[in-house]
Amino acid sequence: MAIEKVLIVDDSTTDRFYLTELLENEGFQVVALESGEACVEKAPEIMPDLIIMDIIMTGLSGFQATRSLSKDPKTADIPVILCSGKLQVTDHTWAAKMGAKDCIQKPIELAELKAIIEKL
Helix, strand or coil, X not given: CCCCEEEEECCCHHHHHHHHHHHHCCCCEEEEECCHHHHHHHHHHHCCCEEEEECCCCCCCHHHHHHHHHHCCCCCCCCEEEEECCCCHHHXXXXXXXXXXXXXXXXXXXXXXXXXXXXX
């Protein structure tokens, strides 16, 4: 499956803008949301090919939102990449347990993100 539509979820306006610009310049259609709650609510309507979500957010964390998405039959097959500016070694293990496909360090570099997307 080709990845065309990407949902970005981050409570930082700056990070949402940066990632939106980065992906749109590569030809992706981007939808951006500012919370884990909004992602869990709207992902079934948006039906993105990929979700890139911050781990540390007010309200539902990226881990919690990913777990909710992976348990919902409508969104269970949407790959999630979690990201954080303070990525810990244990975050990769925890992300996998919640259903995420990978983790990436902020600030996100295009080459690294494209490599992860190609693996999906």
